[in-house]
Amino acid sequence: MSSFPRVRLRRLRGSAALRGLARETRLSASDFIYPIFVTHGRDVRNEIDPMPGIYQLSLDHLITEVGEVESLGIPAVLLFGIPAKKDAEGTEAYETNGILQEAIRVIKQTAPDLLVIGDVCLCEYTDHGHCGVIENETVDNDKTLELLAKMAVCQADAGADIVAPSAMMDGQVGAIRAALDSYGYENLPIMAYSAKYASGFYGPFRVAADSTPQFGDRNGYQMDPANVQQAMREIEQDIEEGADIVMVKPALSYLDVIATAKKKFGYPMAAYNVSGEYSMVKAAAENEWIDGQRITMEILTSIKRAGADMIISYHAKEMARWLAV
Numbered sequence: 058m059s060s061f062p063r064v065r066l067r068r069l070r071g072s073a074a075l076r077g078l079a080r081e082t083r084l085s086a087s088d089f090i091y092p093i094f095v096t097h098g099r100d101v102r103n104e105i106d107p108m109p110g111i112y113q114l115s116l117d118h119l120i121t122e123v124g125e126v127e128s129l130g131i132p133a134v135l136l137f138g139i140p141a142k143k144d145a146e147g148t149e150a151y152e153t154n155g156i157l158q159e160a161i162r163v164i165k166q167t168a169p170d171l172l173v174i175g176d177v178c179l180c181e182y183t184d185h186g187h188c189g190v191i192e193n194e195t196v197d198n199d200k201t202l203e204l205l206a207k208m209a210v211c212q213a214d215a216g217a218d219i220v221a222p223s224a225m226m227d228g229q230v231g232a233i234r235a236a237l238d239s240y241g242y243e244n245l246p247i248m249a250y251s252a253k254y255a256s257g258f259y260g261p262f263r264v265a266a267d268s269t270p271q272f273g274d275r276n277g278y279q280m281d282p283a284n285v286q287q288a289m290r291e292i293e294q295d296i297e298e299g300a301d302i303v304m305v306k307p308a309l310s311y312l313d314v315i316a317t318a319k320k321k322f323g324y325p326m327a328a329y330n331v332s333g334e335y336s337m338v339k340a341a342a343e344n345e346w347i348d349g350q351r352i353t354m355e356i357l358t359s360i361k362r363a364g365a366d367m368i369i370s371y372h373a374k375e376m377a378r379w380l381a382v
C-alpha cells in the first residue's frame with residue numbers, strides 16, 4: 058500500500074458532488090417497511106406515549122395512513138394487532154374477523170399494491186402477555202407452533218403478502234411453511250425474525266401493543282444479547298426450514314450480527330430498528346440534545362451499511378420525506 062503524501066483520502070471529500078460520487082451506501086424510501094398498530098373501534102388515533110408520531114389506529118384511520126405510506130414510496134407495512142379481548146390462547150390472533158385480518162383486508166381493498174406483512178406472534182393476544190401457550194409456567198414450544206401456523210394461514214386467507222413469525226419458537230418457520238403449503242400458499246414468502254434478542258429496546262412497543270408479560274420474562278425463548286455464534290445457528294436453521302428473508306432484531310446494538318450474517322449467508326436480510334431505538338432518538342431530539350434528522354439518517358445508514366437489505370423502522374415516513382428533498 059502506497060501512502061501519504063501520494064495518497065490523500067481527503068481528495069474525495071472536497072465537495073458535496075465528490076462525496077456523492079464516492080458514497081458507498083445510499084438509503085431510499087424503497088428500503089423501508091413501516092410498522093403500524095391497528096385497533097378496534099372507530100375514529101381511534103391514540104398516540105403512543107413513548108413513541109411520538111406513532112399511533113394505535115382504527116381501520117378508518119388506517120386507510121388514510123396507508124395512502125400516505127404508499128404516496129411516500131414506501132413499499133411495505135408490517136401490521137400488529139391490538140385485540141378486543143385477550144385470553145390464555147390468544148384466540149383473536151387466528152379468528153377470521155380478528156383485528157389484524159380485518160386490517161389486511163382493508164389495506165388490500167384500498168391499496169392493493171402496498172405489501173402487507175403480518176406479524177405472527179401471540180403476545181399481543183394472550184392475557185399473560187407471552188408469545189405462546191403456557192404449560193407448567195413456561196411457553197410450550199410445540200403447542201405454540203400449531204397456533205402460529207393457524208395464525209399465518211388466517212393472515213394468508215385475509216390477503217397478507219408476507220408473514221413474519223416473531224415468537225422465537227423452535228421450528229416455527231418449518232411449521233408455518235408446511236401449513237401455508239397445505240392451504241395452497243406455497244408462493245407466500247416468510248420473513249423470519251431469526252435472531253431476535255431478549256431486549257430492553259422493546260419497552261415502548263410493549264406499551265404500544267399492551268404486551269408486557271404478566272409474569273417472568275422472554276429470556277427463555279428470545280436470544281441472549283451476548284451471543285453472535287448462536288444467531289448464526291438460528292439463521293441457518295430458519296433458512297433450512299424455508300425462510301425467504303431472515304431478520305436481526307433489534308438493529309442498532311446488533312450491527313455486528315447483521316454484518317456477520319450477511320457475509321455468511323448472502324441471504325435477503327431485514328433489520329428491525331425497534332421501538333426503543335426510535336424513542337431514544339425522539340426524546341433526545343425533543344430536548345434539543347441531538348439533531349434528530351441527522352442522527353436518524355446516520356443510524357439508518359449504518360444499518361444498511363452493515364448489510365441489511367430492508368429496514369423496518371418507525372422513522373420510515375419521515376425518512377422518505379427527508380430523502381425526497
Ligand code: PBG
Pocket residue numbers: 176178180188223224258259260261262263330331332333
Ligand atoms: C412480538 C413482537 C415484539 C416486537 C415485534 N414483534 C415485541 C416483543 O417481542 O416483546 C418489538 C418491536 C419493537 O420494539 O419495535 N413478539
